Amino acid sequence: MTPAAQISVQIRLFASYREAAGTRSLEAPVSQGATVADLVELLAERIPALRTAPGLIAVNYTYVQPDFELHQGDEVAFIPPVSGG
């Protein structure tokens, strides 16, 4: 079995997630066919809040479900509970 090809996605972090991670953005390599849920697993080691205090997730500026499949170059944003207004 050959390892799945890798793609790369752009991660955007905001508010409490940004402070927990110590960065606003990072690039993450994921396997081709990986979902948003897979990405959360991958990042949760570095940013536990993504699992312990989950918010919403947007891909390319649209809210998506955890089974949403990622593609090369996608912008994935982790959105803690919003409090604008």
Added chain:
Amino acid sequence: MTPAAQISVQIRLFASYREAAGTRSLEAPVSQGATVADLVELLAERIPALRTAPGLIAVNYTYVQPDFELHQGDEVAFIPPVSGG
């Protein structure tokens, strides 16, 4: 029987009443003890709309009922249905 003493009140007219009367204000002599209803009778000859299209009446900037008794120097305003805003 001696005639009732006369008092004088200031009349203010607005909008359709003002146009019907051709004036914004006038002074009217009325008998001591006269009510707002008596004043309407007196003025209705000159301004029929006060009887045919009655609105509200204010004395000294406060809405009053027809049986309100007038006093010397009162300002009596005839208020057609309001349409501000």
Added chain:
Amino acid sequence: MFKVIDGPLEGIDLESEVRTDADGAIIVFRGVARRYSRGRDVVHLEYEAYAEMAEKVMAQIGEEIKARWPVSGVAIVHRTGVLEIGQASVAIAIAAPHRGEAFEATEYAIDRLKQIVPIWKKEVWSDGEQWIGWEHEQHQVTSDHSA
């Protein structure tokens, strides 16, 4: 601030008039002269006021609001004279700690103003004019004739 002004309301800053440090919401409502009314094209509007009494009654509406909602500031200004389309006839500002009460109070203020403040609007069309407020009576007359 409860005022009848014989000139434009544009440029009057009501927000800073009503806001306190306790407030999280400020609403400004403006009634403006619109082109279409009752199926006719309006050329302009004319407003007339019993100014001395109108200011007293607007202040009374402010008291009613403060008795009913936890609102910090209320301002109502109404203009008189000739208004072109797009100009404001009335501006109402309400500041409150929370938005729910600010919305309720602002809607109450304009509803109440239209009921009891002695101000009158005349619509001027290209082919006529009419003081507004008598429509109900005129409608009744029409119904009697057609009945």
Added chain:
Amino acid sequence: MFKVIDGPLEGIDLESEVRTDADGAIIVFRGVARRYSRGRDVVHLEYEAYAEMAEKVMAQIGEEIKARWPVSGVAIVHRTGVLEIGQASVAIAIAAPHRGEAFEATEYAIDRLKQIVPIWKKEVWSDGEQWIGWEHEQHQVTSDHSA
């Protein structure tokens, strides 16, 4: 106009942005930084936004409003950065032919913005600070511990 602005909203004229000649009512809602929140004294607020997405979602709210009410114009602007007490964080303007729909639409706009637009507020007190939005979870944790 649906914008995230990294500076003061004061002085932005939203009324002329939304008004058409068909409109008789213009409402401007402003959310402002207030001194007291959750029983504490606020020193200032900080707002952070996912600006590119926030502007898209605000425009979507504008579409929702126009699909639901006969409203001519909708504008929503939200600022980011540090806000002193009294400064506006958000301004929403709605113009409509009649006031009823303008009030409903404005209230919907701010309710919806608070639900779905990716913007975050941090309250800064003299003795601490907190991102707002996690209160529910924290409350749950507290309840679990005290149960």
